[in-house]
Amino acid sequence: xxxxxxxxxxxxxxxxxxxxxxxxxxxxxxxxxxxxxxxxxxxxx
Amino acid sequence: xxxxxxxxxxxxxxxxxxxxxxxxxxxxxxxxxxxxxxxxxxxxxxxxxxxxxxxxxxxxxxxxxxxxxxxxxxxxxxxxxxxxxxxxxxxxxxxxxxxxxxxxxxxxxxxxxxxxxxxxxxxxxxxxxxxxxxxxxxxxxxxxxxxxxxxxxxxxxxxxxxxxxxxxxxxxxxxxxxxxxxxxxxxxxxxxxxxxxxxxxxxxxxxxxxxxxxxxxxxxxxxxxxxxxxxxxxxxxxxxxxxxxxxxxxxxxxxxxxxxxxxxxxxxxxxxxxxxxxxxxxxxxxxxxxxxxxxxxxxxxxxxxxxxxxxxxxxxxxxxxxxxxxxxxxxxxxxxxxxxxxxxxxxxxxxxxxxxxxxxxxxxxxxxxxxxxxxxxxxxxxxxxxxxxxxxxxxxxxxxxxxxxxxxxxxxxxxxxxxxxxxxxxxxxxxxxxxxxxxxxxxxxxxxxxxxxxxxxxxxxxxxxxxxxxxxxxxxxxxxxxxxxxxxxxxxxxxxxxxxxxxxxxxxxxxxxxxxxxxxxxxxxxxxxxxxxxxxxxxxxxxxxxxxxxxxxxxxxxxxxxxxxxxxxxxxxxxxxxxxxxxxxxxxxxxxxxxxxxxxxxxxxxxxxxxxxxxxxxxxxxxxxxxxxxxxxxxxxxxxxxxxxxxxxxxxxxxxxxxxxxxxxxxxxxxxxxxxxxxxxxxxxxxxxxxxxxxxxxxxxxxxxxxxxxxxxxxxxxxxxxxxxxxxxxxxx
Numbered sequence: 001x002x003x004x005x006x007x008x009x010x011x012x013x014x015x016x017x018x019x020x021x022x023x024x025x026x027x028x029x030x031x032x033x034x035x036x037x038x039x040x041x042x043x044x045x
Numbered sequence: 046x047x048x049x050x051x052x053x054x055x056x057x058x059x060x061x062x063x064x065x066x067x068x069x070x071x072x073x074x075x076x077x078x079x080x081x082x083x084x085x086x087x088x089x090x091x092x093x094x095x096x097x098x099x100x101x102x103x104x105x106x107x108x109x110x111x112x113x114x115x116x117x118x119x120x121x122x123x124x125x126x127x128x129x130x131x132x133x134x135x136x137x138x139x140x141x142x143x144x145x146x147x148x149x150x151x152x153x154x155x156x157x158x159x160x161x162x163x164x165x166x167x168x169x170x171x172x173x174x175x176x177x178x179x180x181x182x183x184x185x186x187x188x189x190x191x192x193x194x195x196x197x198x199x200x201x202x203x204x205x206x207x208x209x210x211x212x213x214x215x216x217x218x219x220x221x222x223x224x225x226x227x228x229x230x231x232x233x234x235x236x237x238x239x240x241x242x243x244x245x246x247x248x249x250x251x252x253x254x255x256x257x258x259x260x261x262x263x264x265x266x267x268x269x270x271x272x273x274x275x276x277x278x279x280x281x282x283x284x285x286x287x288x289x290x291x292x293x294x295x296x297x298x299x300x301x302x303x304x305x306x307x308x309x310x311x312x313x314x315x316x317x318x319x320x321x322x323x324x325x326x327x328x329x330x331x332x333x334x335x336x337x338x339x340x341x342x343x344x345x346x347x348x349x350x351x352x353x354x355x356x357x358x359x360x361x362x363x364x365x366x367x368x369x370x371x372x373x374x375x376x377x378x379x380x381x382x383x384x385x386x387x388x389x390x391x392x393x394x395x396x397x398x399x400x401x402x403x404x405x406x407x408x409x410x411x412x413x414x415x416x417x418x419x420x421x422x423x424x425x426x427x428x429x430x431x432x433x434x435x436x437x438x439x440x441x442x443x444x445x446x447x448x449x450x451x452x453x454x455x456x457x458x459x460x461x462x463x464x465x466x467x468x469x470x471x472x473x474x475x476x477x478x479x480x481x482x483x484x485x486x487x488x489x490x491x492x493x494x495x496x497x498x499x500x501x502x503x504x505x506x507x508x509x510x511x512x513x514x515x516x517x518x519x520x521x522x523x524x525x526x527x528x529x530x531x532x533x534x535x536x537x538x539x540x541x542x543x544x545x546x547x548x549x550x551x552x553x554x555x556x557x558x559x560x561x562x563x564x565x566x567x568x569x570x571x572x573x574x575x576x577x578x579x580x581x582x583x584x585x586x587x588x589x590x591x592x593x594x595x596x597x598x599x600x601x602x603x604x605x606x607x608x609x610x611x612x613x614x615x616x617x618x619x620x621x622x623x624x625x626x627x628x629x630x631x632x633x634x635x636x637x638x639x640x641x642x643x644x645x646x647x648x649x650x651x652x653x654x655x656x657x658x659x660x661x662x663x664x665x666x667x668x669x670x671x672x673x674x675x676x677x678x679x680x681x682x683x684x685x686x687x688x689x690x691x692x693x694x695x696x697x698x699x700x701x702x703x704x705x706x707x708x709x710x711x712x713x714x715x716x717x718x719x720x721x722x723x724x725x726x727x728x729x730x731x732x733x734x735x736x737x738x739x740x741x742x743x744x745x746x747x748x749x750x751x752x753x754x755x756x757x758x759x760x761x762x763x764x765x766x767x768x769x770x771x772x773x774x775x776x777x778x
Contacts, residue, residue, distance in 0.1 A: 005172075005194070005197055008168075009168070009197075012164060012168055013164075016160065016161065020160060023153070023156060023160070030107040030108055030109045031109055033106065033107055036084060036085035036108055037088060039085040040088065040089050
């Protein structure tokens with residue numbers, strides 16, 4: 001029981017940390033643009 | 046150019062703030078607002094198109110906000126704008142004010158708190174006693190295990206809710222230090238007290254803990270707070286973008302006679318400016334050349350063009366119709382509104398800012414009620430029922446927890462964000478947070494005529510009295526010109542041939558030799574027409590020695606003007622016309638609209654007086670107008686709208702700006718405003734009903750943590766789903 005709780009807690013903290021990191025590194029700044037950029041062809045110069 | 050460069054780069058560097066300090070001084074970040082880019086191709090076009098230049102090191106276009114960020118050495122914003130325009134987009138410099146970046150910071154802070162609270166909810170809720178009873182079965186757990194889990198929950202719940210609830214604590218402290226109890230005081234009390242009570246119970250090894258309630262409260266309330274901030278930020282962002290879009294370029298004649306393109310905001314009194322035909326003057330000034338026709342409809346509401354002589358004054362917002370004109374600026378842009386109008390606008394805005402939003406009115410009633418109830422419950426248990434101090438305080442806290450305004454906090458913002466978002470998709474921009482609430486109360490609509498009920502384009506009006514040959518021959522000349530009246534003839538005639546060797550006499554008309562005769566199309570005095578019908582806008586056509594033919598023009602009604610007024614009448618909003626134009630022109634429009642009451646020749650001050658009179662009769666006035674002469678009335682009315690073609694002053698003064706050639710957005714906005722008002726009131730009703738049930742239960746001490754949690758979540762859910770019911774009518778075409 002204690003082990004499961006500790007594991008769940010650690011996973012949760014990791015997820016929270018990842019979310020906070022993603023927010024501070026600007027990954028939520030332009031959701032529409034990111035959706036459109038995937039259509040762009042980078043190789044063609 | 047140099048002074049301009051320094052000025053702009055300083056402000057841009059100020060906006061770039063932090064980023065710039067880390068890099069050498071030459072490195073600059075410039076932000077531009079770009080219009081017309083909506084897809085992946087636009088991103089590629091902008092970014093590739095700009096990164097070709099040597100001074101550009103990095104380009105990034107944000108599709109969500111429409112902002113283009115360019116990094117590079119010694120960038121010149123004006124040069125960048127020219128390059129973006131060469132790519133086919135409209136651009137204007139964007140300088141975020143300090144207030145805006147503070148708002149942005151506030152939004153990030155709220156979002157971070159929301160993430161932490163969400164983490165807390167996801168953890169605490171499955172582990173609390175109530176939930177465990179469902180998925181583990183109480184019987185499986187010995188008291189020792191329960192105690193351990195209880196302490197783990199406490200370990201997670203206390204820090205997460207205390208960290209995540211900082212926005213409420215801050216606001217409550219700010220309110221208290223100003224001597225007022227705002228809505229965040231009971232919220233903060235409920236969170237802190239429920240945690241404290243739960244810790245106390247944990248020490249006593251009791252199962253009655255409220256950790257999940259504290260975490261869920263924080264989470265739900267943060268959602269409401271976040272939505273509210275988004276609505277207000279979107280509104281102020283829309284207002285700022287409108288202002289930024291108005292930053293036009295003008296050509297200034299420098300002392301050495303060289304033409305220099307500068308920002309309109311940098312015009313100083315004494316500058317000489319060249320305005321081409323069709324351009325709108327950004328400043329007040331005196332005219333330095335003779336005879337140009339000027340469209341002053343945005344300034345005075347008068348629809349017929351006036352001809353200005355050298356030395357006469359030209360007001361900002363006037364449009365030069367036929368020939369280039371040199372203007373001697375007498376004021377800078379910000380001082381260019383007629384001082385009287387500017388003062389009236391300011392007075393109007395002060396009056397309007399006294400409006401109290403529905404949510405604030407609800408909170409004002411809510412806060413004292415909750416505090417008094419909780420106190421009464423404590424007193425009742427302790428003094429009258431002789432319960433222990435612990436039981437009395439527990440029940441009082443239970444009241445605070447269950448009444449915590451989750452539904453109330455979500456009720457208005459959820460509706461607002463759905464409504465403004467839906468209107469935005471239809472090209473209707475809501476510029477102030479409470480505009481929809483005020484619009485829902487409107488019962489009288491006052492329309493300006495020129496440019497609002499009518500389009501801003503002149504059309505041929507006496508087509509029926511002209512014969513086919515007249516129109517065909519006039520079009521032979523008219524197709525060669527870019528003059529708005531000539532183009533109106535060309536539109537009526539459709540595509541066709543153009544006469545050879547057409548000469549354009551600036552400010553007079555067109556001349557050509559057709560079949561050996563001299564044909565002229567132009568002003569009455571130049572062509573030789575009678576000036577009897579001087580009241581309306583005319584062009585004359587003379588073929589050789591034949592008698593000249595008169596073409597009359599007027600701005601036609603917007604296609605759905607009549608329909609709009611009758612739709613408004615169905616919604617119990619009566620309409621009137623207030624125009625600065627001549628009485629015959631206004632009367633014609635009034636009749637065409639089915640006998641709407643009208644006033645003509647009304648100046649800015651009289652418009653304000655008329656609105657004040659209506660207000661004194663107890664009416665809530667919706668003002669729809671586009672001119673500088675309407676700006677004061679727009680800011681003073683209960684709520685105001687203006688079309689996107691309106692003057693800068695009108696757009697800044699209006700609450701709502703709509704795009705497109707039709708007036709149907711007025712009706713659509715009224716519908717959405719009334720619907721959202723109904724939804725907000727329904728939401729308040731749900732919240733009140735919930736409290737009416739929950740408070741007696743809590744006061745009696747029978748609200749278990751499970752009941753509190755379910756009640757809180759379900760009332761919030763009902764309120765949110767109700768907000769999503771807002772229906773926005775589609776555009777007719």
